Amino acid sequence: MREQLPTWARRTITKLENLPALQENWDSYGARPIDMRSIQKAHELICELALYVGINEPAVSATPDGHVGLSWDEGSWSIDAEMLPDGRIRYVYLDERDSANDRERVTCGRYELLGLLTQAPESV
16 A cells, blocks of 8 residues: 555655654653654554645654654645644644634644645635
């Protein structure tokens, strides 16, 4: 199945697979190792996003709490998402064109994030 994914999704999954190498205190400020459940939730999200045209490759990061971070910066808008081990997603959406669209939320499903990533920027 992996070979059927777009190149950006395969690259992202490879980055996710490298996160368990981060041990306790990986940032020298007491960061936790990355929770495997957070990696799994990020992997599931990437596989789902790969089904949609127009999704760009996110930057992959680790948070000090041991979660996976995914970020998209599309010039006039950006999303920073944190994959929580219980399946929730904490995210911040910033829209430089209209700050009334800015939001910071925790969602139980991927569909809110998916909606932001797949909508035409003018209609967000």
